[in-house]
Each structure stands twice: as structure tokens, then as C-alpha cells.
């Protein structure tokens with residue numbers, strides 16, 4: 001049976017995943033989450049007319065003609081600090097001492113900053129500049145009017161968004177919970193970093209890598225574990241890890257070798273496969289299954305293949321659970337070198353994009369499913385689509401970029 005395409009696989013998986021119910025969380029816990037509902041400004045910013053500078057609140061008209069050699073003198077009428085209300089309105093002939101952020105007294109319509117003024121000993125202030133109405137004033141609502149739509153559902157709560165929510169007075173945000181993820185690395189050959197290893201043994205790197213990638217996609221990683229290529233051990237590990245997790249990521253043992261037992265173990269436990277194998281390289285053996293209420297992402301052991309398979313199927317699952325769909329930027333770029341590929345598969349190759357005078361070029365680095373260095377510094381994947389086997393140097397391809405994705409609310 002021919003393998004299904006990447007696009008078909010992703011659609012099948014996403015159709016089967018529902019976003020988790022939204023919850024209100026305190027703002028400090030909302031960082032990195034995705035808004036479950038649109039946010040409208042609950043107050044205007046600023047809340048009232050206020051001073052942009054430390055100086056003097058005045059009637060602009062009364063500063064007419066003021067210069068350093070011919071100052072205008074006004075009577076000092078009290079002081080307004082930020083957070084306090086002015087004691088009274090400004091009368092003609094008066095200036096009030098005012099500080100940055102303090103509400104403008106009624107009657108005042110401009111501020112003269114203190115560098116352009118001097119308080120005299122007779123209770124007056126000399127102003128050295130003429131200012132127009134509105135000078136150094138921040139008007140109520142000039143940044144945002146109460147009721148203005150600010151963020152769409154799906155917006156990621158980045159630091160700047162947290163700042164805006166707090167300045168609106170919000171203490172909580174409605175977001176989807178972080179998917180609770182467990183990671184299982186399988187393989188007899190694996191040795192934990194820090195332990196001695198012989199050349200035929202392999203340092204286990206997928207646990208750390210996959211947990212980190214899952215966190216990048218919003219997950220809370222509950223546990224990581226290793227298991228040998230042994231049915232009983234795999235069964236016990238899968239059962240234990242899946243019991244507390246919404247998503248279980250496994251790596252290794254996903255192909256057709258004698259010791260590749262992960263899919264068989266899952267099937268024996270009653271897993272229902274949504275996808276089993278994709279016309280993708282690297283990452284062909286990837287599978288996605290439901291095991292009770294847990295989504296299991298079965299990744300190949302090869303770190304390069306696991307990374308691509310995670311990125312193309314695992315990450316979208318995590319985002320859908322959080323109610324969003326990611327739109328990546330794409331650029332068209334020419335290959336700096338030719339590539340031969342299997343015609344039926346989509347190849348996703350780690351690339352850096354170089355902007356030259358004659359346009360964008362995709363530089364592919366040495367890479368392979370079993371390699372890992374290509375991931376470092378990669379700016380995106382050059383997409384070599386199915387239906388073509390040979391790509392020559394200079395052929396234009398799409399590069400799917402990793403940075404600055406746009407998150408939009410996903411369907412149900």
C-alpha cells in the first residue's frame with residue numbers, strides 16, 4: 001500500500017484532535033500559552049489626560065511669546081503627582097507643578113517641561129518657551145479606546161502581550177492548558193549521557209531533544225523514561241507514562257527491524273492508529289495513535305528523522321490541543337546544490353537562506369536521518385515535493401521558515 005502524503009497525514013491527525021477546554025489562569029502563568037478568546041480593551045489607555053514630562057501644566061495660550069529672554073510668568077498653583085488627583089482646576093494666570101504620568105488639572109491643556117522653566121522665589125514660575133495646545137500631554141485613549149478589539153483568539157501570550165493585558169488591569173487570561181507530555185526513548189543500545197559508553201553504544205539524546213521541542217510548542221513535560229526493546233518492558237513503560245499524560249512521545253523501534261516493537265506494543269494495548277507511516281523523508285516510519293485518552297506520537301529513533309517527524313506531525317498536534325494552527329512564513333529560494341531523491345516522497349531538508357543580489361538561495365548542509373548536526377542553526381526546511389526525483393543546483397524550491405510563525409485559532 002503506498003504511503004499517505006504528509007498533507008493527508010496531517011489533516012487526518014488534526015481532524016481527530018480537539019482543543020482542550022479553556023481555563024482562566026493568573027497572568028504570570030499565561031506566558032507561552034495561546035488565548036482561547038479574543039481580547040477587547042476593558043479600559044482606555046491612558047485612562048485620563050496626563051503629563052508626558054516632569055514640568056508645568058499650563059494653558060498653552062498663556063505661553064504665547066515666551067522665550068528665554070522674554071519669559072512668561074505664571075502663578076504656581078500646587079503640585080500634581082502621578083496617582084493623585086489635582087486639588088483643583090487651573091485658573092487663568094496659573095501653572096501647576098506636574099510630574100510624568102500625573103493627571104492634567106482641568107483648565108490646563110499643555111505641559112512645559114522643567115528644563116524650559118524656572119521656579120522663582122516669589123511663588124511664580126518663568127516659562128522660556130511657547131507651547132501649542134496638547135504639548136507633552138498624553139490624551140485619554142490615545143493609544144487604545146475602551147472596547148477596541150486588541151487580540152484575536154489564538155494569539156500567543158508573549159511577553160509584550162502580558163504587558164498589555166496587565167496594563168488593562170487584567171489579572172488572568174483565558175487560555176488553553178499546556179498539553180501534559182511524557183517522552184519515552186526506546187533502544188537496547190542507549191546509554192544515558194554522563195555514563196561511560198563503548199563505541200558501539202549510543203548516547204541517548206532524543207529524550208532531551210524531544211522534551212525541549214515539546215516545551216517550545218507549549219507543553220508541560222511531566223516525565224521522561226527509557227525502555228529496552230522488550231515487549232514486557234515497553235508495555236509497562238507505555239502504560240505507566242500514558243496514564244498521566246495527554247500526549248506520549250516515543251522514539252525508536254518504529255521501523256521494521258526484529259526489535260522494532262513500539263507499534264506492535266501499542267496495538268496490543270489497544271491503540272487506534274490515525275496515521276502509520278508517511279511519504280516523508282526523513283521521518284517515514286512516524287505514526288500517530290490514540291491510546292485511551294492519550295495521543296501517542298511514534299517517532300523514529302534516528303534523531304534527524306525524529307526531529308522532522310515531530311515538527312510536521314507532533315508539533316501540530318500540540319498546537320491543536322491548544323486551539324491553534326501555525327502558519328509558517330515561506331520563501332522561494334534556489335538550491336545551492338543539486339539533490340537526488342525518491343520521487344514518491346516529500347523531502348524536508350534543513351536549510352539556511354542566503355539573500356544574494358540575484359535573490360534567495362537555500363543552502364543545504366550535510367545531513368541525514370541518522371545525523372543531528374544539521375538541526376543547529378537551521379532556518380527552515382527546504383521542501384522537495386513528491387513527483388520529482390532530481391533537483392539541480394539553481395532549481396527553485398519553497399523553504400518553510402521556523403521563525404516568527406503566525407498562530408491562528410484552529411477549528412473545533
Ligand SMILES: Nc1nc2c(c(=O)[nH]1)N[C@H]1C(S)=C(S)[C@@H](COP(=O)(O)OP(=O)(O)OC[C@H]3O[C@@H](n4cnc5c(N)ncnc54)[C@H](O)[C@@H]3O)O[C@H]1N2
Pocket residue numbers: 185186187189190202203204205206207251252253254255256257260282283284285299300301302303305369370
Ligand atoms: N529494512 C528497512 N529498514 C529501515 C527502514 C525501512 O523502511 N526498511 N526504515 C528506515 C527509516 S526511514 C528509519 S528513520 C529508521 C527508523 O528506525 P527506528 O524507529 O526503528 O529506530 P531504531 O532502529 O530504534 O534507531 C534508529 C537509529 O537511531 C538511534 N537512536 C534511537 N534512539 C535514540 C535515542 N534516544 N538517542 C539517540 N539515538 C537514538 C539508534 O541507535 C539507531 O542508530 O529505520 C530505517 N530502517
Ligand code: MOO
Pocket residue numbers: 280281282283284285300302305369370
Ligand atoms: O525516512 Mo527515515 O525516517 O529517514 O531514514
